Amino acid sequence: MAAGPPPSLPRLTFLLLLAAGCLLLLLPTNNAARLPLSLAPDAADALLKLKSGINDGGGALSSWSPGTSPCSGGDSKWAGVMCEKGAVHGLQLEGMSLSGKLDLAALKSLPGLRTLSFMDNEFAGPMPEVKELSGLRAIFLSGNKFSGTIPANAFAGMGWLKKVVLSENNFSGPIPASLADVPRLLELQLNDNKFQGKIPDLKQEELKEVNLANNELEGEIPASLKSIKPDMFAGNKKLCGAPLGAKCEATPPPSPSPALKAPLPTSDKAGTSPSPPAQDAAKQEAQKPAEGFTSYGILAAFLGTLAIAGVAFVALRKRRDSTKNFGPVASTTRSSGPKIEPHPPDKAEASAAHVAAPGAAAKATAGGGGEERSSRAGGSTARKVDQGRLTFVRDDRGRFFELQDLLKATAEVLGTANLGVCYRATLTSGHSVVVKRFKEMNRVGREDFEEHMRRLGRLNHPNLLPLVAYYYRKEEKLLIHDFVPNRSLANLLHGEGRGLKKAVVHWSVRLKIVKGVARALSYLYDELCMLTVPHGHLKSSNILLDASYEPLLTDYALVPVMNQSHAAQLMVAFKSPERKQFGRSSKKSDVWCLGLLILEILAGRPATYDLPKAPAPATGAGGDLVTVVGSTPEGEWLNTVVDPDLRVGEDEDREEMVKLIRIGMACCEANVDSRWELKTAVDRIEELKAKERANEDQSFYSSVDGEEDLNNDVGIN
Structure with missing residues (x-):
């Protein structure tokens, strides 16, 4: 056969061009990290976009200005920006009184970003979306006002993540299940939130530091966390199992529904199964009584809930309208309390008039009560209010004075410190106590505050000044210690x-x-x-x-x-x-x-x-x-x-x-x-x-x- 023009030559040329094109397409992906910084997206634009959603009343981010660069080599030129080799390595915007919205999507163009810290600010709203920043190693969001349920897949695909710190917020709902799939997780702090449900099985071998204290978690602690200290689970009243030592109650099997009790129709032949049409008919017959039972059950539960709520409402109204004397049991009502007014620096002594309940109409009485005028439904009525009472936390100390004793005590200003004002109150019995008045303690609710005060009351060491009692009010707190003359x-x-x-x-x-x-x-x-x-x-x-x-x-x-x-x-x-x-x-x-x-x-x-x-x-x-x-x-x-x-x-x-x-x-x-x-x-x-x-x-x-x-x-x- 005569040889014609070689047909493989055009094909070979085509394949070579195709391979070269594929190589060019793959080059940016494989060498993205090696691109010179001049070709990378502008870090300043990304950070300025993030700043646009942040409320910065104090001017903490004033150095973030257009036309400037956040990094110069390893040195940061913008506040809170961490730099490494001329690129943005992390953000440390903490304790700056920032609020507003954290649009982390603006940071996707920063491939070298490894750590984010927005701790101790005033950010609120839902959990920021972090999973698209897959290169992050650490996330610190504690000490803010974030709330709501965190999506189950919030941390999906974050294969490099090592530290997650979300403590001291208002997160609720279940702990995100995707945390169990973060392979390199070393530290997880979710304490002081409102997380609910069971703890996911966190099986990461390197996970050594876990803090889930002071939430609303329940159920048995997973075996993977049994080596964690018990204190890391404190404040979750429904948790059980090791390491807490609380035995988990066995869950009773569910009782069979009427559908399961209903007899199934049998076939005419003994020992044989009913035919498919007969099975369908049996299922329909079994479902009918179950549906009726469920409807009546829901109605009964709804009516019962209404009845309980009505009884509780009436009891609460009676309790609030009554005036209570100081007794041996701590009051749990939110009510007005004593207010020790600051004195001018040149006046060392104060009369009992300076220790009074807030409001122009409040008057100190021997019973610790007061009068307050309030308007309800368009009418003004006078009613007695409970000023509250002191709560003593020491088992080795009795109730040697009451709130009304403080109201009648002579108060002396000892000093004004960073955290509050300190007074010496000399009781009519001659005993002196130190009263510290704090206004910056309204982050936690009453139940959490009282639990922590009880914890402090159990401390006993010769070199600790013991806490004797405390007074709780939403706006301010009083902590009472023994007076030390030196x-x-x-x-x-x-x-x-x-x-x-x-x-x-x-x-x-x-x-x-x-x-x-x-x-x-x-x-x-x-x-x-x-x-x-x-x-x-x-x-x-x-x-x-x-x-x-x-x-x-x-x-x-x-x-x-x-x-x-x-x-x-x-x-x-x-x-x-x-x-x-x-x-x-x-x-x-x-x-x-x-x-x-x-x-x-x-x-x-x-x-x-x-x-x-x-x-x-x-x-x-x-x-x-x-x-x-x-x-x-x-x-x-x-x-x-x-x-x-x-x-x-x-x-x-x-x-x-x-x-x-x-x-x-x-x-x-x-x-x-x-x-x-x-x-x-x-x-x-x-x-x-x-x-x-x-x-x-x-x-x-x-x-x-x-x-x-x-x-x-x-x-x-």
């Missing part, structure tokens, strides 16, 4: 200003104070291990001293009931380096505060908790004290760092001081992974010693200007 550690170390006394405390007393604080902090970590920050506000002004200079910690464990935006601004644990670096606190945030406190006690200089805006030197970050100590050679610490008033003559004590400074610096380490664990710090502190000297006064006082009497007693701050 002033705070801050007053002891620094005095109150020019012309006022400053204590010269010997090394043995300073070491005793440090040990007492460390022991109390360790106790809080053991008893409140469900809290990320068990203290939260550890500083010298929150440490009182008894007659023997034993420290008494105050204002502890208030983070769960504080408004998170205010906590982020006011509480010192929220100023730790990890908050700035990662947008969240850690179990070591209190350790950082302890380190600063140790340096303050030794140096006699106030600690600075606000981190410097400029990059800190390699010696550490955490305030002037850390910078000074870190930049001073260790051989010069005793002459340069230690308080000049701290006179020490023994070489043994000098060596112990240097050891304590080392401990303080290890606790202040800016890198949270390098910072010491609390147990390590406490063990090292307990090893320190101070040489006892006979007939040595524990402290004496010198005035700042040398004109004060050295023998005056110390008051309270």
Whole structure:
């Protein structure tokens, strides 16, 4: 056969062109990460689109302006933007009082985005859609006002996600089932919400940190979570099984319906099954009585519910209209309560008129009641209202005073701190108590607040100032402690200003104070291990001293009931380096505060908790004290760092001081992974010693200007 023109040549050319075209189509997909940044979508446009839906009344995002770039190499030019190699790596917009809508779809054009933190703001509404940001490693949304049910597939396809923190919101409904399918999940915090239903079976092997406390979950805890601490499930009254130790009740089998009881028609032949038409007829006959039964059952249940609701409504009306005396059982009604009015700074004493119920018509009476005029249905009627009552939380203390005793007490303003106003109330019996008035505690409801107060009432340690009682009202809360005549550690170390006394405390007393604080902090970590920050506000002004200079910690464990935006601004644990670096606190945030406190006690200089805006030197970050100590050679610490008033003559004590400074610096380490664990710090502190000297006064006082009497007693701050 004669050979013709080779037909394979056009085909070969076509196939080569087709292969080249396919290669060009695949190139952008395979090398998308390698594209130069100049060809990538504009990160500034994406962030500005996100900002357009955010309400920024405080101007926290004022640096986000068109025509500028959010990143310059590894440095961020926009507030809250985390940069890496010139690209946006994460957003840390926390504690900025932001609200509005989070349109995360605008961030899909940022392929390098790995972490999002919007903690401690005022965002509300449903859960933002995050599943389209499949490259995320961490999501922090705690401390906002998000609410509603999270879709079951909210986290579907997020194969790289490691940390999900949604705590302290108002989420409800079931826990999203898609969380069980996130393969790399390491940490899940859903505490302090209103999640309902059963806990999904979370079988991720690397999942070690789970917090589901204070929700409305029920049923048996899955076997995959039985190694989690029991405190991580606290506050869910219907949970059972390990590790809680609560036995799960067996679910009774459902009773057969009338349809199942109805006899089926049989065939004419014994031992044979009915024919298909006969089976259909049997099903229809069986369904008829079931349908009738269901209709009557629904009607009966509906009428019964109406009857119960009517009885409850009548009982509630009677209860609200009656005036209650103070009794041995805590009242659960929401009612007006006492209001201790602030006094001008130049007036130390206040009469009982300053301790009264709010409102012009409220009058304090011996029974603790009051009168209030209210308008209902167009008419104005006078009625008695219950001012509420104090709730005592200590099992070892009786009810030694009532609310009306506070109303008649003489009130003295002790000070106005970041978290509230502090008063000394002297009862008619002569007993004095300290009343702390908080306004920034309306984040949690009454039931959650009271449960946390009962938890604090069970704490018992010689270096903790115990909570005696509390008063709950939606607008403000009163916490009541015993009065301690000595002033705070801050007053002891620094005095109150020019012309006022400053204590010269010997090394043995300073070491005793440090040990007492460390022991109390360790106790809080053991008893409140469900809290990320068990203290939260550890500083010298929150440490009182008894007659023997034993420290008494105050204002502890208030983070769960504080408004998170205010906590982020006011509480010192929220100023730790990890908050700035990662947008969240850690179990070591209190350790950082302890380190600063140790340096303050030794140096006699106030600690600075606000981190410097400029990059800190390699010696550490955490305030002037850390910078000074870190930049001073260790051989010069005793002459340069230690308080000049701290006179020490023994070489043994000098060596112990240097050891304590080392401990303080290890606790202040800016890198949270390098910072010491609390147990390590406490063990090292307990090893320190101070040489006892006979007939040595524990402290004496010198005035700042040398004109004060050295023998005056110390008051309270």
